[in-house]
Amino acid sequence: MPPDIVYVDHETIIRVNQSGQPAVLYKCQLQGIPCGLHVEGTTSAVSAHLRRHGITGPDSTSTICTWSGCSKTLKKGSMTRHLLTHLGVKVRCSACGVVMCRHDLLRAHIKSAEPCHSAIADTVRGPEGYVFVPPGWAGF
Numbered sequence: 857m858p859p860d861i862v863y864v865d866h867e868t869i870i871r872v873n874q875s876g877q878p879a880v881l882y883k884c885q886l887q888g889i890p891c892g893l894h895v896e897g898t899t900s901a902v903s904a905h906l907r908r909h910g911i912t913g914p915d916s917t918s919t920i921c922t923w924s925g926c927s928k929t930l931k932k933g934s935m936t937r938h939l940l941t942h943l944g945v946k947v948r949c950s951a952c953g954v955v956m957c958r959h960d961l962l963r964a965h966i967k968s969a970e971p972c973h974s975a976i977a978d979t980v981r982g983p984e985g986y987v988f989v990p991p992g993w994a995g996f
Contacts, residue, residue, distance in 0.1 A: 862894045862986050865908075868901065872990050880985040882943045887922035897945040897985060899959070903936045911935060944982025951975035 862881060872879050881894035886909055895905040906912075911919060915933025923942045930938055937958060947962045948955045951972040956962040959977060966972045981987075 860986065862988065863892050864894050864988065865905075867904070868896055868988070872988060876990055876993065878987050878989040878993060880945075880979075880981040881988050882982060882985055885924040885942070887925065894986060894988075897940065897943050897979075897982060899936055899940070902939050902943075906935055906939070944984065946980040946982075947977040948980050949975045950978050955980060 862883075864881060868879060868881070879896045882897050884891050884893050884895055884905065888909075891909065893905070895901055911932060913932055915931060917932050918929055919932045919935060921928045921930060921935065921938055921942075923939060926942065928938070941957060946955050946957050947959055949962060949965060949969075949972050951966075951974070952969065954962075954965060956965065962977050966975050966977075
């Protein structure tokens with residue numbers, strides 16, 4: 857079976873190569889003009905990708921999610937967080953293992969649960985993510 861071809865923007869390739877760490881990528885499923893790219897499942901990468909699609913402007917203005925036919929109306933400022941739920945990206949408490957769907961919820965958990973005060977957020981990749989590794993990476 858031939859490997860899947862994953863198209864990635866130039867900035868992601870540079871970031872992965874410079875950091876030496878892998879990234880988990882997800883195929884863009886925004887409807888309209890398909891871009892054919894895969895986007896990293898992080899807040900900053902999804903936000904930048906939305907700007908490439910022209911989803912910009914004040915965070916308080918309404919927009920419609922067109923990810924794979926979703927059609928939910930939400931504020932532009934919530935769109936990035938909303939798309940991360942479509943990707944299935946979650947975060948796990950490194951101390952107790954609880955999994956949350958959003959970073960802000962996990963931060964609240966870490967603040968309120970005494971044994972977890974020194975915990976960090978581990979990202980749990982979504983089911984359709986592709987792992988993109990830099991050349992020469994020996995982490996697998």
